[in-house]
Amino acid sequence: MKPARFDYARPATLAEALALLAKPDTAVLAGGQSLMPMMNLRVARPARLVDINRLPLGEIALGNGVLRIGALARHAAVLASPLVAQAAPLLPQALAQVAHAAIRNRGTLGGSLSLADPAAELPACMLALDATLVAASAARGERRIAASAFFHGLYSTALEPDELLLRAELPAAAPGWRYAFLELARRHGDFAMAGLALALGPGAARLALCGVEAGQRRQPAAEAALAAGDLPAAIAALGTAEAMDSPDLPAAQRVHLAQVLLRRAFQQIGAAHAAA
Amino acid sequence: MLPPDEPTAEIACTVNGEAIHTQVPLRRSLVDWLRHDVGLTGSHVGCEHGVCGACHVRVDGQVVRGCLMLAVQADGATVETIEGARDPLTLALQDAFFHHAALQCGFCTPGMILQAAELLAQHPAPTRAEVREALSGNYCRCTGYQPIVDAVMAVSAILPAK
Amino acid sequence: MTHIGQPLPRAATARLVAGRGSYLDDVSARGELHAAFLRSPYPHAGFRITGTAAASALPGVVAVLTEAELAAVCQPWQTKTGSASGMVSPTQRALAKDAACYQGEPIAMVLALSRAVAEDAAELIEVEWQELPAITNLALALHVDAPPAHQGLTSNLAWSTEMKGGDIEAAFAAATLVVEDRLVFTRSTGVTLEPRGVLAQYNPASQALEVRISHQMPHQLQRHLADLLGVSLARVRVICPDVGGGFGLKMHVYPDEIAACAAARLLGRPVRFVADRAEALLSDIHAREHIVEARMAVDAEGRILGFDVQDVQGLGAYSIFPRSSTTEGVSALRSLGAPYRFSAYRGRLRSVLQNKVPTGQYRSVGHPVGIAVAERLVDLAAAARGEDPLEFRRRNLVAQAEMPWVNPLGARMAELSHQQCLAKLEALLDLPTLRNEVATMRAAGRCIGLGFASIVEFTATGPEGYGRAGVLVAAVDTVVLSLEPSGEVTARASISEIGQGTTQGLAQVVADAFGVAPDQVLMGSGDTATTPHGGGAWASRGAAIGGEAAWGAGRKLRAEVLAAAAALLQCAAEALDIQDGHITDANGPRMSLAELAETVTFRGYELPTGVQPQLTVAHHYRREQDTALTTNGFQASLVEVDPDTGIITPLRHWAVGDCGRLLNPLLVEGQVRGGVVQGIGEALFEACRYDESGQFLSGTLADYLLPMAGEMPDITVAHVETPYSGSVLGAKGAGEAGTAGAPAAILNAVNDALAQHGASVSELPITPGAILRALGRLA
Ligand SMILES: Cc1cc2nc3c(=O)[nH]c(=O)nc-3n(C[C@H](O)[C@H](O)[C@H](O)COP(=O)(O)OP(=O)(O)OC[C@H]3O[C@@H](n4cnc5c(N)ncnc54)[C@H](O)[C@@H]3O)c2cc1C
């Protein structure tokens, strides 16, 4: 189980990195916690790796009501960050359930979002937190993509092959909002059988699932029902999710689990919310 | 011996306190390089896809999967393996693993100990459940985990509270 | 005896915690070549290798070999055993010829300067495949329309047998209650953390083959290598270094390992093959694929009258060499109901070929299947009678006064302590309190279940087992001891160490038998050049058989040393003793063992004429009675089921066992706990799954779910010690009982929880989906 051959470059500047990414068949190497297993199994065989670990993209900063998390911020760093705990309390809830300590020491926010694994926790969080993702390419410069427009489907995003994700920008948690991230996995740290990121505000809700649909997205019908305080309608709305189907995890089971999670999440924060 | 046209790169790093300056094949993982080229066979290879934790090594003080990092990425880094880890926590854990029979075949042990040492460095007084969670990414087929948890708790018990 | 029974850690683990082990892949040979295999991507296909030029031309590639090349140095083989006479047993080869019969079967190999390049080249081998219809689904394999697993077969039935005794018709006619169930067991596999691997070197000048291999049985393999490769047995040296887990997985003859040895022979260069995890999951033996339909007859007093069982067992594409995969089916039927008194039994076994990797002996061979079936039926009967499941068991367990007990199958059981184990379990559980706790939790809406399993494990197989069947598996074991000039004792045992700790137990036995501290006994094992022929590690026999050899050798050495000391000290040997490394008499120490050994070794002239002390002695041990030693025990499991999600959480687990004399309780408890977790894995997580077309779906550890620390409960262990009366030490086997009983205990616990909702499950592993379906939450 050794990777096929590849070329390797470790740019020191963003400009250099973007220039390298303009070449065909090139993959960004961030934490490597998803890419390296795929390369070792020869499921992925990029001709070139651009190792971005020397780029200054790991910063976590809070300013003007916006939390900025660099693409290279490690899961462990985000999980431990007091700024994140304060401005995006959903993220530590989710990250505690992402993989295991040693993987969190390397894995990055940018890697997880760029990979867009349907069962990954962080894309759902970005959706529920209404994040804006900032990417750059040598040819077209920087652009800003709303999370809701970023995730396109199974392992597919709005990123062009020559683009590098630079950071996520999240509106800091506003007063009156509450957040819950819940998931069901067979074992600690496994990708979720079903997971749910929920943000509930005064008369508003944002909800995204992971492990259920092939492409992660907001669930507008359920959100509308939640905003109106109608949990049964919200649960029913999830019934129309176009869930993935696999022999060990049929679509109906994923949907059922998502509905269970929504009830639990609402009990956890919705009741408190109604009381507040 | 390397195949004649295998692409390589130069790296300089510190491994268990020793400066190393050498060529490494681009596609060699850090753990393969440590084991086969440096001769440090204490970190093991159990899956090569990030699931088992047998390959744990410390890079710049953090425990990582040695099978998911390339050797070339260790350029400039400080690498420690079980053979070189001489911090008091690791030593205490090695002793406790021995006395609690927290290993049978021992193949998981180096990775397990490095992970446990990182846990105790960050949380000197974990509960059993927290120990289990912290070690949830390290597979052991032999022990059933309980003596491993016992060993970690025993070391925790002699640590000054943080 | 001061050291036998002490909870000492295994001395050698001091190396392992320091990362100073020496596993297979830790050592390399100069000039070694790395092997990679091209394996069939199809479960069943004819093939023709049309081109190897591109692969050979890749820089760093030294050879590309197919069956045609290996045939020159390597014979094909076939599994034959008197215990499954008439079995349809297709020929096996190191590399397949013309057709591949399971996904992962090796068809060509590349030898290159690095594994990466060998893998590159394997991709370049050109093959014309003709996909053939494949049969993987066990439930369909015996259907008349099922495609044959091998071309030319008219049926996939490899072997069938009926094991019976007593009047089964009468038993069921007399029954007032008949309970029945159909249980489905999904394949699982051993997943030793260290994968299989081999480093083979052939010296054409001396015609000698040296094979380092991660294996449980160096001598068994030595014999087969000699036969298959045409090298004289004594010129084959097999070395098993530190082994990173065995569990039965590493006791078979694997085509890829033989191919690596054959390639070394062919090329005259060292060849290394280390299975990566993907190929390990594809090519290691799997185990325990059964569909069992079973009925149990019970009379009005709640006594078991008989069992009527049909077991269909998946063999895979071949019956595993040399022991035969059918052993598992036989063992499942033999262990079914073994703790209980009953008068009639009929068990029909059908062992079926499929286009899947062979199944084979894996920790606790067959027992987990047989025990789960019987214990499920017992719970059903207790429930039908409205009775406490332990009361039903208590009534039916064979009593001590009835032993030796020969059940209708002819299985002889002696010196079992069912009643004491049950009593100990009840005390351990504090059953009334626990039942109250369960009731409280249930009242609070939690779905809690408590399940039990009663276990008999057949261990430490003696010569009758394989010998009579004509299978070359050593049942005699030997320990050789030498008193070194330093006064230390070196021991070489034909028993091997795979982490289970046997060598530590043997060191303690030698220490007591001879008269030194265990740390003065340095154990060596796992090398055919330095240890006499013997069985290695299988069937939990190290303590029971190896222990006796160690005791005998220790006593022999003691007699030699005392005689020499008596000659030197000019007294009677009877007046002397060996204590803590010294020759002593009534007045205390007279000389150290080092002084004695130095004198004998370096200054022999000080000895009286005619005195020739033998400071190296050997002792062979073969048990002369009892084909297997039976052990017994009880397990209990407390689980919580989340009815909304189907997730099962094992909360606590208890195991009480009687494995005879405990040589080392610390290590025995390790065996029990590790075994229980392996059994819980089997019950809740582990599954080798295939899609409709026969493609393997569990090819990575992200898909094959292993039990990890986060989900496993703490396990309370206790012992009852009934020494085996037929040996000096009285040890029986301890390595497998944990695995034997845990699946049954979990299954019963889960069904106990589900019973509150009127639901049940009968397929292992029990998945969340199955729970939701059973509860009607999911279609
Ligand atoms: C055993 C195991 C369990 C895991 N469990 C979970 C889990 O439960 N939940 C979960 O979410 N994840 C899990 N992961 C994956 C882990 O979180 C990864 O770290 C993450 O998905 C990818 O991050 P990375 O930095 O490692 O990315 P890499 O592996 O380096 O890259 C992943 C992909 O993204 C691309 N990429 C990376 N960074 C950028 C960038 N800045 N711009 C453009 N493209 C980029 C790469 O080219 C590649 O295609 C697990 C991994 C393992 C090995």
Ligand code: FES
């Ligand atoms: S070998 Fe790296 S995690 Fe298994």
Ligand code: FES
């Ligand atoms: S001790 Fe063998 S895998 Fe842990």
